[in-house]
Amino acid sequence: MANKKFKCTVCGYIHEGAAAPEACPTCQAPASAFVELKAEKKLPTGSNAYTFAYAAAMVIVVAFLLSFVSSALRAKQDANVKLDTKKQILYSLNVTTADPDAYFSKNVKDMILKGDTIVEFKDDFATLYETEGKKGNFHVFVCNLDGQTKYVIPVYGAGLWGAIWGYVALNDDKNTVYGTYFSHASETPGLGAEIQSPAFQKRFEGKQVGDSLSAVKISVVKNGKVEDAKYEVDGISGGTITSTGVDAMLKSCLGNYTKFLSK
Amino acid sequence: MSSKKNKEALLTPLGLNNPVTVQVLGICSALAVTAKLMPAIVMGISVTIITALSNVVISCLRKTIPLRIRIIVQLVVVAALVTIVSEVLKAFAYDISVQLSVYVGLIITNCILMGRLEAFAMQNEPWPSFLDGIGNGLGYAKILIIVAFFRELFGSGTLFGVNILNYDCVANAGYVNNGLMLMPPMALIIVACIIWWQRAHNKDLQQK
Numbered sequence: 001m002a003n004k005k006f007k008c009t010v011c012g013y014i015h016e017g018a019a020a021p022e023a024c025p026t027c028q029a030p031a032s033a034f035v036e037l038k039a040e041k042k043l044p045t046g047s048n049a050y051t052f053a054y055a056a057a058m059v060i061v062v063a064f065l066l067s068f069v070s071s072a073l074r075a076k077q078d079a080n081v082k083l084d085t086k087k088q089i090l091y092s093l094n095v096t097t098a099d100p101d102a103y104f105s106k107n108v109k110d111m112i113l114k115g116d117t118i119v120e121f122k123d124d125f126a127t128l129y130e131t132e133g134k135k136g137n138f139h140v141f142v143c144n145l146d147g148q149t150k151y152v153i154p155v156y157g158a159g160l161w162g163a164i165w166g167y168v169a170l171n172d173d174k175n176t177v178y179g180t181y182f183s184h185a186s187e188t189p190g191l192g193a194e195i196q197s198p199a200f201q202k203r204f205e206g207k208q209v210g211d212s213l214s215a216v217k218i219s220v221v222k223n224g225k226v227e228d229a230k231y232e233v234d235g236i237s238g239g240t241i242t243s244t245g246v247d248a249m250l251k252s253c254l255g256n257y258t259k260f261l262s263k
Numbered sequence: 264m265s266s267k268k269n270k271e272a273l274l275t276p277l278g279l280n281n282p283v284t285v286q287v288l289g290i291c292s293a294l295a296v297t298a299k300l301m302p303a304i305v306m307g308i309s310v311t312i313i314t315a316l317s318n319v320v321i322s323c324l325r326k327t328i329p330l331r332i333r334i335i336v337q338l339v340v341v342a343a344l345v346t347i348v349s350e351v352l353k354a355f356a357y358d359i360s361v362q363l364s365v366y367v368g369l370i371i372t373n374c375i376l377m378g379r380l381e382a383f384a385m386q387n388e389p390w391p392s393f394l395d396g397i398g399n400g401l402g403y404a405k406i407l408i409i410v411a412f413f414r415e416l417f418g419s420g421t422l423f424g425v426n427i428l429n430y431d432c433v434a435n436a437g438y439v440n441n442g443l444m445l446m447p448p449m450a451l452i453i454v455a456c457i458i459w460w461q462r463a464h465n466k467d468l469q470q471k
Contacts, residue, residue: 043326043327045326045327045329046330050329051331054327054328054336055329055332058336058339059339062343065347066346066347069346069350069351070350073351073353073354076354076355077357080353080357081357083357084357185364185365186364186368188295188298189295189298189299189302191298238442238445238446
């Protein structure tokens with residue numbers, strides 16, 4: 001005989017038995033005042049089978065959810081990334097405009113290296129220049145800035161915590177730096193992340209990339225240790241590894257362009 | 264809906280049960296993002312939103328979660344939520360998502376989230392859990408903002424990037440920005456000072 005529980009609605013007394021008592025022992029309420037308490041259904045949260053089933057179901061649900069969100073938003077995200085890349089390229093040219101897309105298609109040409117000259121890049125606008133570099137597509141953005149020609153070269157490398165990248169704009173002598181833009185994925189705020197600050201990026205203006213361009217001479221040195229102001233740029237104190245990363249990034253990426261730049 | 268217990272869930276984390284100074288949770292991220300005020304505020308808001316949401320989800324699921332894998336379930340819920348939020352931001356508010364990209368990893372591994380899920384959401388209804396999440400997130404944000412205020416002011420001489428102390432007259436008086444303020448250890452020292460101040464003022468928190 002299964003024991004059922006009955007609760008007195010008058011005083012709250014709980015009676016255990018097959019049926020409700022005739023009268024409540026504490027407040028003498030009749031049997032009709034009792035209601036049966038149904039045992040709460042408990043899921044077998046301790047059993048192995050349940051645990052496995054739960055884990056499997058959870059993984060499938062979450063996987064579907066994430067891939068659904070990711071594919072539903074892919075197109076919009078790609079458009080954002082392209083727009084942002086164009087903004088960054090224009091930033092290195094000190095151009096701020098409300099409509100980067102329009103400005104870009106009017107004034108900037110996406111070219112790639114072929115031998116020591118550049119030819120037009122015919123594919124869709126690319127945003128991952130590291131992958132492009134591995135494919136042998138070294139991009140140069142040729143920009144017409146109020147009648148003057150500027151060359152923008154994308155650079156990429158590694159900082160302390162993650163990727164760093166940027167764009168270096170050169171004057172039409174292909175040697176003097178006109179402007180730069182640097183950004184990072186996860187450098188330390190206040191230290192390495194300062195490469196994103198205009199104050200740091202302005203330090204590159206007017207520097208020379210190299211002399212005869214047999215090698216890239218522009219470099220980032222420890223804060224306050226600039227000896228040759230023609231090529232050397234002050235690093236960030238406290239952000240040494242990120243500064244070194246910028247230095248290595250400039251040397252390796254601009255190094256791919258020496259033939260084009262020395263011509 | 265606003266019983267005394269719910270009010271407590273919302274308000275005690277701001278003071279007597281602060282996640283950073285009393286529960287001593289989330290210290291690691293408090294070091295990482297408090298060199299400047301702006302990232303500290305962004306991080307505080309993000310943690311508040313994610314803690315509240317994941318508290319609600321876990322609280323709804325709490326009766327079904329197998330006990331032996333509950334930490335994994337909590338982690339999956341938090342990671343999925345953070346990933347979805349960052350994907351949505353990337354599509355509709357790209358600039359914010361770029362700023363937040365640094366914090367995504369820090370939010371997922373923030374021990375405040377796990378601590379509140381385990382200590383509160385597993386035992387309570389969704390609504391109080393939501394309030395508890397908001398309260399703890401704000402309590403965390405409060406400490407981050409206090410720490411970041413001192414670190415940015417004395418480390419860089421600015422607030423929100425606006426110049427406060429970097430003037431010639433200040434420099435001539437012999438004041439220089441303290442580079443140590445920008446280093447992570449200084450965050451620990453400031454948090455310790457806040458804990459000291461708080462315990463000195465609250466008899467309940469003093470150990471006998």
